[in-house]
Amino acid sequence: MKLLLIEDEQSLRESILTYFSAEGNICELAVDFQSAMEKISLYQYDCILLDLTLPGGEGMEILRALKKLNKKDGVLIISARHSLDDKVDGLNLGADDYLVKPFHLSELQARVTAIVRRKSFDGNSTIIFNEISIDTIAMKVTVKDRMLNLTKKEFDLLVYFTANQRKVVTKNAIAEHLWGDEIDLSDDFDFIYTHIKNLRKKLVEAGCKDYIKSMYGVGYKFENI
Amino acid sequence: MKLSSRYNRVNILVSLLVLLSTGVIYYVVIHFILTEKLDRDLRIEEEEIRAYAEKYHKLPLAGDFHDQKVSYRLVNPSDTTGRSFGNSVYLNEKEHEKEPGRSLTTFMKVNDQVFEVSVTKSRLEAEDLVRIIFLISLLIIILLLLTLFLVNRFLLNSLWKPFYHILDQMKAFNLTGRNEVKVEQSKIDEFVELNQAVLLMSQRVKEDYKELKSFTDNAAHEMMTPLAVINSKLDTLLQTEGFSDQQGELIEDIYMAVGRLSRLNHSLLLLAKIENNMIKNEEPIHLKPLIEQKLRQFQELLQSAEIMVSTQLTDKEVLMSKYLADILFNNLISNAIRHNVKPGHIEVILNASQLVFKNTGITMALDGARTFERFNKTASSDGLGLGLAISRQICNLYGFSMTYAYGAGQHTFTISF
Numbered sequence: 042m043k044l045l046l047i048e049d050e051q052s053l054r055e056s057i058l059t060y061f062s063a064e065g066n067i068c069e070l071a072v073d074f075q076s077a078m079e080k081i082s083l084y085q086y087d088c089i090l091l092d093l094t095l096p097g098g099e100g101m102e103i104l105r106a107l108k109k110l111n112k113k114d115g116v117l118i119i120s121a122r123h124s125l126d127d128k129v130d131g132l133n134l135g136a137d138d139y140l141v142k143p144f145h146l147s148e149l150q151a152r153v154t155a156i157v158r159r160k161s162f163d164g165n166s167t168i169i170f171n172e173i174s175i176d177t178i179a180m181k182v183t184v185k186d187r188m189l190n191l192t193k194k195e196f197d198l199l200v201y202f203t204a205n206q207r208k209v210v211t212k213n214a215i216a217e218h219l220w221g222d223e224i225d226l227s228d229d230f231d232f233i234y235t236h237i238k239n240l241r242k243k244l245v246e247a248g249c250k251d252y253i254k255s256m257y258g259v260g261y262k263f264e265n266i
Numbered sequence: 267m268k269l270s271s272r273y274n275r276v277n278i279l280v281s282l283l284v285l286l287s288t289g290v291i292y293y294v295v296i297h298f299i300l301t302e303k304l305d306r307d308l309r310i311e312e313e314e315i316r317a318y319a320e321k322y323h324k325l326p327l328a329g330d331f332h333d334q335k336v337s338y339r340l341v342n343p344s345d346t347t348g349r350s351f352g353n354s355v356y357l358n359e360k361e362h363e364k365e366p367g368r369s370l371t372t373f374m375k376v377n378d379q380v381f382e383v384s385v386t387k388s389r390l391e392a393e394d395l396v397r398i399i400f401l402i403s404l405l406i407i408i409l410l411l412l413t414l415f416l417v418n419r420f421l422l423n424s425l426w427k428p429f430y431h432i433l434d435q436m437k438a439f440n441l442t443g444r445n446e447v448k449v450e451q452s453k454i455d456e457f458v459e460l461n462q463a464v465l466l467m468s469q470r471v472k473e474d475y476k477e478l479k480s481f482t483d484n485a486a487h488e489m490m491t492p493l494a495v496i497n498s499k500l501d502t503l504l505q506t507e508g509f510s511d512q513q514g515e516l517i518e519d520i521y522m523a524v525g526r527l528s529r530l531n532h533s534l535l536l537l538a539k540i541e542n543n544m545i546k547n548e549e550p551i552h553l554k555p556l557i558e559q560k561l562r563q564f565q566e567l568l569q570s571a572e573i574m575v576s577t578q579l580t581d582k583e584v585l586m587s588k589y590l591a592d593i594l595f596n597n598l599i600s601n602a603i604r605h606n607v608k609p610g611h612i613e614v615i616l617n618a619s620q621l622v623f624k625n626t627g628i629t630m631a632l633d634g635a636r637t638f639e640r641f642n643k644t645a646s647s648d649g650l651g652l653g654l655a656i657s658r659q660i661c662n663l664y665g666f667s668m669t670y671a672y673g674a675g676q677h678t679f680t681i682s683f
Contacts, residue, residue, distance in 0.1 A: 050491050056498035060505070121490030123532055125547065125589045143494035143528050146501035194566065209504040213521050220563065232570035257514025259504065259521070 042066045042157055045084075047077040047103065048092045048119070057090065060146040061153075064206075074098030081107055081114070087157045088115040090149070091136070093122060104134040115156040119144065145214035147205045154204040168203050171265065172249055175200060184247035194219050195240045202253065202263035211260035237261060270422040277418060278411055285407040289400070296399055300392035301368065305351055308370035311336075311385045312349075319376050325383070335367075339382040346373040346380055356388040365390040428452040432464055439468060441475050441543065475542070482538050493528045500524070526650070533652040536593070537640070540659045551591050553616055554581040560595045561614070564603065572609040573602075579616040584683060590660045597653040598623050598679065604649055605677065613676075621681040631672030638668070 044061060048054045049072055061068045069086075071077035074097035081089065081103065089107075093100035100118065107114060118131045121142040128139045137156045140149060158166060158177060168175040174183045180196055182189040191199065201218055202210065212230040219236070241253050254262045311334060318326045328336045335356065349372045356367025369386035431450045439447060447468045449461035500521060509517070539545055561568075561575055568575060584591075602612045602625035613624040636642045638658040643651035661668040661681055671678045 050495065052495040053491070053498055056495070056502045059502055060498075063505070121488075121494070123490075123535065125545065125587075142490040143497040143524065146498050211501075211504065211518070211521055213525055214501075220567075232566060235570065236566070256504075257509045257517070258511050259509075259514040259518045 042087045042153070043085075044068045044153065045071060045077075045080055045086045045089045045114075047071045047090065047095065047100070049073060049094075049096050050092075056146065057149065060150065060208075063208075072096075074103070077103055078106060081112065082110060085112070086114045087160065088117060088137075088153050090153070091116055091118050093118060093120040093127065093131070101130060101134060104131065104136055108135050113160070115153075115160045117149075117152055117156055119149070145211065145217065147201070147208060147210045147214045148218055150208070151201050151204040151218065155200075168200065170203050170206070170252075173199075173203075173244070175203065184244065184249045187247055189243055189247055191240070191243060194236055195243070198236060198240055199244075202261075205263065207262065207264050209256045209260050209262050214260070270418065270426065273422070274415065274418045278414060281411060281414055282407070285403075285410065289403045289407065292403060293396065293400055296396055297392075300395065304368045304387055304389065304392060305370070308334075308351070308368065308385050308387060311387075312370055312372055312383070315383060315385070316374060319374055323377055325374070325376055325381060333387065335386040337384050337386075339384075341373070341380055341382045343375075343380040346382075348372075353389070354386055356386050356390075358388065358390075366393060425454065428454065428457040429460070432457075432461055436464060441471065478538075478542065479544065482535055482542075482544075485535065489531050490528065493524060493531070496520075496524050497528075530650050530652070533650055533656060537652065537656055537659060540590070540656070540663055543663070545587050545590060545663075547587050547589070548585050549588060550583050551586055551588060552581060552583055553591075553621065554579045556591060557595060557614060557616065560592075560599055564599050567600075567603055568612075571603055571606060573606050573612055574609070575612045575614070577614045577616075579614065580618065582616055582618055582621075582683070584664065584666075586660075586664045590663070594657055594660045597657045601625075601649075601653050601657075601679075602677075619683060621683075623679045624676045626675055627677050629675050632670060632677065634670060637670045 042061075044066055046054060046057055046068055048057070048070075051072075054070060054072070058068050058070070069080065069084075071080050074095045077091075077095065078098075089103075091100050091103060095103075100120070104116065107116065116136040116138075118127075118136045118139045119142060120127060120131075120139070123141045131139050137159070138152050140152055155177075158168075166176060166178040168177060172185050175196075176182075177200065180193075182191055182196065182199060197219055198215065201215065212233050215233055215237075216230050219233075237253060241251060244253075245251055250266055252263050252266065254264060256262050311331075315326060315336070325338055326336075328338065349370065351368065351370055354367045354369040356365045357363075358365050366389040367386045368389050369384050371382060371384045374381050374383050428450045432447075435447045435449070447465055449465060452458055452461065500517060504517060557577070557579060561577070599612075602623055605627045606612065606625050607627060610626040612626075613622075615622040615624075633642075638654050640655040641651040642655075643649060657679075658668045667682045669680050669682070671680070
């Protein structure tokens with residue numbers, strides 16, 4: 042994937058860059074409004090990660106510019122502004138998704154992957170991971186041509202894991218992804234364990250290897266073995 | 267009571283009182299002066315009779331007097347008193363009428379005989395004069411009061427017009443609205459000043475409001491960015507290999523704290539926004555499907571907490587922001603789950619007039635007055651202590667009332683529409 046990260050906060054930029062680059066993605070940077078405008082007019086990206094508050098201009102202006110240039114790049118807004126108006130405005134101006142800071146990098150990765158998948162020209166809506174095949178439109182999972190009967194949450198969980206392969210994904214991040222951050226969850230995420238266990242069981246029973254590994258009690262890692 | 271009618275009432279009452287008392291004084295004084303004049307005439311008459319008696323040693327004939335009646339009576343010399351005045355009846359012979367009269371009674375000694383002489387003059391003219399004066403005064407009073415009333419009524423109404431105009435403008439003033447306060451030009455200094463003050467105030471309020479808005483925005487941004495950095499650094503840190511379970515636990519604790527802090531920040535900003543009425547987009551919301559959807563969303567949590575849910579919902583439509591409706595029900599449901607027992611029970615009842623959330627929990631009532639206060643929470647609670655404050659704030663915004671009650675092991679939150 043070729044990504045453009047427009048973000049003025051250096052530390053955040055570095056973290057995102059490290060996280061995405063590890064998977065062989067190309068991630069370009071823009072630190073202010075001017076350089077961002079330059080980059081979007083010159084190049085094409087699979088997805089643009091856009092911070093709304095930038096030195097030198099408003100992020101919304103970049104969205105307008107993209108629309109004017111008739112660009113089809115996917116756009117994910119990452120903003121500290123938890124405002125409904127901003128969300129609605131952003132999506133109306135052609136952004137694909139809106140993520141409020143602070144976020145988990147795994148969530149960011151999942152959202153970007155989803156946008157890129159939706160935007161991909163070959164209409165490839167199927168994720169293949171070894172013997173697992175996930176049809177994201179029909180919401181069906183097959184292992185070695187055998188249909189798996191997953192619940193909605195288990196399906197979402199599996200897609201989330203495939204987007205964050207070889208990464209430690211925390212229980213917090215999983216809970217927020219599956220139930221939304223609006224739900225003020227209790228800090229006890231043990232109930233997640235049940236969902237992971239069920240998914241694992243269903244995959245292994247279908248003849249899949251056990252790709253999900255518990256990590257230091259903090260989270261899980263989905264990894265080819 | 268309106269200012270003008272109050273002023274009118276006092277004004278007319280005082281005018282009436284003053285005019286009436288001056289009328290009475292007027293009447294008394296004129297009456298006194300006229301009586302004095304009559305008495306003086308009577309005395310002159312007496313002098314003339316006395317002079318006549320001295321000169322001719324006899325009393326003039328009673329019938330010789332034209333405008334007054336004179337009568338004599340022989341009295342015992344010891345009965346003489348002095349000169350005295352009194353009101354009496356005057357018989358007008360020309361017109362054969364009895365008129366009010368003024369008489370003087372005195373005693374004269376003629377040829378060693380003592381006569382009581384009484385002279386009576388008609389008071390009619392004087393009385394007529396007084397009556398005319400009284401009538402004129404009365405007419406003036408009525409005319410004056412009428413004029414006062416009309417002037418007050420119409421002049422005051424038109425005088426106060428700019429005031430009502432500015433009042434309407436102030437009533438229609440909406441912080442978030444775009445319409446400015448418009449004032450009507452006036453020549454009255456007080457209203458010009460009032461207009462200026464209102465204009466200035468509305469501008470200042472709008473500016474303060476704008477500042478507040480940008481402050482909330484900035485505060486969110488400024489606080490969220492470091493939080494986002496911490497979160498992302500933790501995520502990055504976790505990708506480096508070789509943590510022990512103990513280190514993992516530490517990292518998890520940091521995650522929890524960061525998560526809590528960002529939720530807290532979001533909640534505080536949300537509260538500020540609701541208080542400042544910054545959330546618009548009201549739309550009709552069907553509560554029944556929304557509650558059902560929310561309960562489905564919480565299904566896994568309910569299962570893992572072994573909580574049974576029973577519902578009794580009839581459809582009810584309210585006008586509110588979808589965003590706030592989501593938050594309200596998320597808060598109510600997560601509250602009912604968090605403070606429940608294992609196994610527990612939640613009951614949701616919705617009808618046309620109210621929405622009731624009942625849940626089992628600690629067998630002790632919460633402190634009713636403080637339940638909805640910010641950061642008020644039970645010792646065992648691991649929440650932020652803002653959920654109920656936000657819920658009530660949302661209810662207040664739309665004119666619903668939210669109350670808490672405890673009974674038979676059930677904590678009940680009722681929203682009345």
